Amino acid sequence: MHARRFAPLLALCISLTACGGEKEPEASDSPPPTQQEIAYHECLKKHGVNIVYRGNGMPYVDKTKPWNEEAQAACASLHPAPRTPDPADPDQLAAAQKESECLRASGVSWYPDPDPVTAEIDQRKGGTPEQWSTLKTDHIDALRKCRPAR
Numbered sequence: 001m002h003a004r005r006f007a008p009l010l011a012l013c014i015s016l017t018a019c020g021g022e023k024e025p026e027a028s029d030s031p032p033p034t035q036q037e038i039a040y041h042e043c044l045k046k047h048g049v050n051i052v053y054r055g056n057g058m059p060y061v062d063k064t065k066p067w068n069e070e071a072q073a074a075c076a077s078l079h080p081a082p083r084t085p086d087p088a089d090p091d092q093l094a095a096a097q098k099e100s101e102c103l104r105a106s107g108v109s110w111y112p113d114p115d116p117v118t119a120e121i122d123q124r125k126g127g128t129p130e131q132w133s134t135l136k137t138d139h140i141d142a143l144r145k146c147r148p149a150r
Contacts (some may be wrong), residue, residue, distance in 0.1 A: 008144055017078050021035070021044055032054075032056050032057055032058065033057055033058045033059060036080040036081075037058070037059065038059065038082045040075055040078040040079055040080055041060070041061075042059075043060035043071075043074065043075035044061065044068075044071050044072075044075050044080050045069065047070065047071030047074050047075065047132055048064075048071055049061055049068050049071045050062040050065045050107075055150055056071055060090060073135070076136070076142050085115075085117055085118045085119065085120075086117050087117050087118065088117070088120075091117045093114065093116070093119040095119075095148070096114035096119040096120075097113065097119075098146075099114075099146050100112065100113050100121070102113055102142075102145065102146035103139070103142050103143070103146045104142070106139070106142035106145055106146060107139065108135070110126050110127035110128075110131055111126055111127070112125040112126035123142035
């Protein structure tokens with residue numbers, strides 16, 4: 001049972017490490033899911049949405065599958081309120097801003113600014129999915145120049 005549940009997560013984690021460049025959240029990075037989050041995702045699952053789970057049990061929608069409007073509408077009343085993000089420390093924010101500026105100056109013109117609170121990069125605000133998927137191959141020199149060793 002557990003192997004079937006975590007196989008899609010493993011595949012997703014492997015594919016995500018080849019994209020975007022941001023560190024995938026780990027179980028220790030976030031609190032466990034709330035009852036409201038679990039109920040919402042269980043509803044989506046009952047309506048045919050593929051749900052995957054992080055190491056801490058946090059469910060989320062498998063974004064490699066097509067969007068399901070009917071499931072979203074059916075479960076809208078259960079949608080949990082967004083969690084308040086943890087603010088980044090000033091050094092993290094400054095480093096993320098410097099990295100974004102450096103990447104844009106190095107030819108990655110579509111690379112977005114980090115979130116001013118969390119310092120995270122939102123891939124929906126930057127380039128196309130194709131650009132994000134090839135960031136590490138098409139712009140390897142810029143990444144080496146602009147990203148500190150992680």
